[in-house]
Amino acid sequence: MLEYVTDPDDPRLTDYTRLRDVELRKSLEAERGLFLAEGEKVIRRAIGAGYPIRSVLTTRRWLAPLEDVLGDATVYVVSDEIMSGIAGFQVHRGALASMERLPLPGVETLLKRGGRRMLVLEDLVDHSNVGAIFRSAAALGVDGIILSPRCADPLYRRAVKVSMGAVFSIPYARMDDWFDGLAQLREAGCQTLALTPDQTAAPIDEVKAAGRVALLLGAEGDGLSSHWLEEADQAVCIPMSAEAMAAGVDSLNVVAAAAIACHGLMRSSR
Amino acid sequence: MLEYVTDPDDPRLTDYTRLRDVELRKSLEAERGLFLAEGEKVIRRAIGAGYPIRSVLTTRRWLAPLEDVLGDATVYVVSDEIMSGIAGFQVHRGALASMERLPLPGVETLLKRGGRRMLVLEDLVDHSNVGAIFRSAAALGVDGIILSPRCADPLYRRAVKVSMGAVFSIPYARMDDWFDGLAQLREAGCQTLALTPDQTAAPIDEVKAAGRVALLLGAEGDGLSSHWLEEADQAVCIPMSAEAMAAGVDSLNVVAAAAIACHGLMRSSR
Numbered sequence: 348m349l350e351y352v353t354d355p356d357d358p359r360l361t362d363y364t365r366l367r368d369v370e371l372r373k374s375l376e377a378e379r380g381l382f383l384a385e386g387e388k389v390i391r392r393a394i395g396a397g398y399p400i401r402s403v404l405t406t407r408r409w410l411a412p413l414e415d416v417l418g419d420a421t422v423y424v425v426s427d428e429i430m431s432g433i434a435g436f437q438v439h440r441g442a443l444a445s446m447e448r449l450p451l452p453g454v455e456t457l458l459k460r461g462g463r464r465m466l467v468l469e470d471l472v473d474h475s476n477v478g479a480i481f482r483s484a485a486a487l488g489v490d491g492i493i494l495s496p497r498c499a500d501p502l503y504r505r506a507v508k509v510s511m512g513a514v515f516s517i518p519y520a521r522m523d524d525w526f527d528g529l530a531q532l533r534e535a536g537c538q539t540l541a542l543t544p545d546q547t548a549a550p551i552d553e554v555k556a557a558g559r560v561a562l563l564l565g566a567e568g569d570g571l572s573s574h575w576l577e578e579a580d581q582a583v584c585i586p587m588s589a590e591a592m593a594a595g596v597d598s599l600n601v602v603a604a605a606a607i608a609c610h611g612l613m614r615s616s617r
Numbered sequence: 618m619l620e621y622v623t624d625p626d627d628p629r630l631t632d633y634t635r636l637r638d639v640e641l642r643k644s645l646e647a648e649r650g651l652f653l654a655e656g657e658k659v660i661r662r663a664i665g666a667g668y669p670i671r672s673v674l675t676t677r678r679w680l681a682p683l684e685d686v687l688g689d690a691t692v693y694v695v696s697d698e699i700m701s702g703i704a705g706f707q708v709h710r711g712a713l714a715s716m717e718r719l720p721l722p723g724v725e726t727l728l729k730r731g732g733r734r735m736l737v738l739e740d741l742v743d744h745s746n747v748g749a750i751f752r753s754a755a756a757l758g759v760d761g762i763i764l765s766p767r768c769a770d771p772l773y774r775r776a777v778k779v780s781m782g783a784v785f786s787i788p789y790a791r792m793d794d795w796f797d798g799l800a801q802l803r804e805a806g807c808q809t810l811a812l813t814p815d816q817t818a819a820p821i822d823e824v825k826a827a828g829r830v831a832l833l834l835g836a837e838g839d840g841l842s843s844h845w846l847e848e849a850d851q852a853v854c855i856p857m858s859a860e861a862m863a864a865g866v867d868s869l870n871v872v873a874a875a876a877i878a879c880h881g882l883m884r885s886s887r
Contacts, residue, residue: 586883602873613856
């Protein structure tokens with residue numbers, strides 16, 4: 348159903364307005380239970396994963412490539428000028444979709460589904476990093492992701508975009524309880540591996556993962572909490588060059604570390 | 618030498634003004650042969666690597682932590698308000714330094730220095746990606762980086778910041794000639810490995826790198842040019858999960874891929 352909108356302040360567009368204000372955006376998304384998917388490919392993946400469409404915002408030029416998947420969704424067609432004015436930036440591939448969130452499974456439910464390789468993200472704050480890690484995890488065969496209570500939201504617009512839609516293909520859940528979170532993983536039969544820059548830990552490639560594994564990744568900057576580091580079954584590290592350590596290059600960024608660790612996990616538990 | 622500046626339009630601050638305008642910034646930096654280092658840690662690393670300081674811009678509060686390394690450099694001290702006004706964003710760790718570039722070595726000179734593990738970046742456009750790849754490369758024992766003629770500048774402010782200063786610790790050079798660039802690498806005894814998402818290529822972990830290796834990484838989105846793919850001695854890939862490929866998750870982002878590949882290089886040529 349096409350609706351041509353010529354007034355940028357039209358109340359039909361409120362899902363899309365004030366995109367620039369990050370804080371407001373976050374609370375609006377949580378409050379209304381919506382999220383935004385950007386670009387044809389990502390919108391297709393969200394629809395394919397079963398998320399209901401609230402509406403789509405696009406321009407005349409970008410309508411055609413999406414028409415086959417939109418069904419009877421409401422589509423607001425605006426001018427290029429209104430589009431970039433509302434979005435506050437150049438929208439690549441010219442479409443935004445407002446989608447309804449689906450209820451997340453509980454951690455217990457997610458763990459019961461099985462899967463040998465789990466990733467656990469503790470308190471990551473950067474949405475781009477969360478998105479990039481979901482993308483790597485999906486490509487490298489991770490079966491599910493568990494978020495700490497305070498970890499950044501994978502359905503925040505920036506995370507969705509950077510993940511290229513991988514946030515829709517990989518099942519995830521959010522812990523209610525950080526303090527006892529690892530106990531739940533152990534009860535489900537997961538060997539918990541804490542990734543640390545500490546070079547005295549076991550090199551990730553030498554870990555023999557015979558059964559089910561949960562790899563724990565800590566926040567940007569601070570890394571894993573000491574509570575989780577102590578609670579984990581084993582600490583693992585990515586070996587770094589001695590020259591780098593001497594020069595003070597003492598860690599990898601979390602996206603690089605996650606990629607190497609997921610790759611190692613896929614090798615060791617093939 | 619401290620100079621208190623109270624007028625944001627003071628001509629002494631021109632190195633720092635108009636930070637917001639990316640295009641202008643780029644041309645100014647190239648033209649004047651300067652670059653900007655942000656934050657205490659990164660400024661220390663730039664000074665430690667021998668880059669001459671033109672000046673430092675900071676506030677009263679952030680002056681003390683840097684005082685020991687500034688020597689007789691000119692330091693412009695401004696109010697918090699002027700600082701954030703000029704920088705156009707919240708400056709973390711409150712200091713910017715304008716530094717002079719040093720002449721880059723030629724590719725031939727860089728290759729003559731030796732080093733078994735080289736990385737070659739073809740036409741990357743995103744400064745954050747270039748910075749993150751330098752950071753991973755430094756941590757994972759890459760000996761030098763060669764940039765294609767059009768690859769984004771590692772000394773652009775965003776790249777410097779994301780690299781955490783690794784752009785100062787790892788030697789790099791820029792090719793004059795893209796078309797014959799790989800021939801020069803081969804003449805220097807490098808086995809050239811082209812990283813591709815193509816899953817029929819040799820898995821990176823199975824490559825036996827007996828001698829000197831140059832790993833080629835392509836641009837975001839398009840990957841390596843077909844010319845370089847054909848010219849390279851061997852195509853290598855990072856194995857991906859069959860489920861992911863079926864679901865259309867068909868590649869890793871370049872930072873994740875670079876991290877896995879550098880890690881693999883370090884393992885195979887230890």
